[in-house]
Amino acid sequence: MAQAITEVLQPAVWAAAMPVVVAVLAARTVPAGLGWGALAALFTAVVPFGAILYAKRTGRVTDHHISRREQRRGVLLVGIASVAVGLALFVALGAPRPLIAVIAVMLAVLAGTTAVNQVWKMSAHTAVSAGACTVLVLLVGPALAVGVLVVALIGWSRVHLGAHTVAQVLAGAVSGTVLAAGFYLAVV
Template sequence: MTARLARLLTEIAAPWTVNIASCLILGWSIGHPGWGAFVALFTGVLPMLLIVGGIVQQRFGNHHVTEHSERHGLILAILALVLVALVVQLLASAPSQMIALTCAGLATLGAIAVWTSIVHVKASVHMAVWCGVVAILAVALGPWWWLALALAPAIAWSRIYLGHHTIGQIVVGASTGLVIAPLVYLLVA
């Protein structure tokens, strides 16, 4: 039962699902659901398709890409996808809130890339995305979104319980998301 709960929390808080949900929530909330869906495609759907393709080609061991050495190229590929989304948004004069969300995601993922490939720390992307998205939604839509941080300890527990991260890796991911995502969102929006 405990392992099942840990796996459920890990799946619910997977970066691709959280990215899709946050893009759709923000897009709908600002009256631009189409832009929300567009950003969700590039930050959630397409990254997961890259991962599934990598699993099929046996480059990744699982859909959470838990092996540190498998993350380097994947992060660069996802950064490229998000950059394409940002360029399209800029060229098409997308709403500033959606551009800010994309920039915040790009900056957070860039920081995770530094942790992963330069510092050699396997920062928790689950925690970076969850905490960053909660902070952005709180800044963009209202402070009641901060309440979603109450789920962060449970998500952290699931990642540690499943053996995917250490406490230090959880802290690095969570703090990266909490600091970088809302700061960049506020600077751009």
Template sequence: MTDVGVRERRNVVDAAARVLTEVCAPWVVNIASSMVIGIAVGAPGWGAFVALCAGVVPMAVILAGMRRATIGDHHVSKIDERHLLIVVLLFVVVAGLVVQVVAHAPIEMIAFMSAGLVALAVAAAITSVFRWKVSVHTGVSAGVTVVLALAVSPWWLLALTLTPLVGWSRVRLGAHTTGQVVVGALTGAVAAGLTYALIA
């Protein structure tokens, strides 16, 4: 294969990695899964509320940080930019949970948001205490898939095949190491899955 051919192949692979990274971004997955669970339990309004708290608001906060130049990119690639952001996101999710509990939201929706809160707290601990940039992409991918399998149908476990692909995309783009995507997936699946199972 010529040098031109090699470059073209690399460009195609890199483009595929970028598409996977964007389509499976945490905020996108959170919005989609919130609506799926909301519809599945007959509470699409609560699904939209959780989507707002877990997807729309977090991305709005990130974009605001980018405008102020306190966050470099929408994936928050620099570890030092993640600390304050995580605190803000934890506050948003806790506030959303309070609203759900006070308004007597379906237990499945409360459990789903609680699962996200615990998974985020675990990722925060690894990031802040150990200063290791664990992958939120793979954490959300695996965690949401396990919760969907528990809440909606075991068939959702088939979607776990996407998590290694998401991990590959993050490594390919230089955002994480292999260890960071693996740990992200394992902690996300365990933290979110156990939390949902205990509450729902």
């Protein structure tokens, strides 16, 4: 069960889903939202996860979760570059403001996680999921605060699998929440 949770709710899934959800909620029409969201997911999920898979195939990382902290820098920097390019493009194209805000959140959480992971293995799983849940609460309302249960479940799975300590999971959740709230509110 822990392995399934880790796979189904991994950062790449959140990075693909969040732009689509936010764009559909923010755009004038559902088709427009789907278009904006799909394009955003290219920069926030497809390119970054593609870099991870390429690094795995070429032996630069041992697994798609980049379990070894010292292997994280290169692929995470590719992810940061991709999200930054996407953010600049969406600003230039005049994308819906909440979509621009969620991409800015993704960039902040990814950059923060990357920085911390240079010295300590903070959980990207909980940072990304907590950031996504925070954005959903700010965008839709407090009813979505139940997302904290999803973040807790992800944290449990990471600890249960021996991928992180409780402190690493909690640090990820707190940093994801703080960065998401700050950047989302500053941009939107």
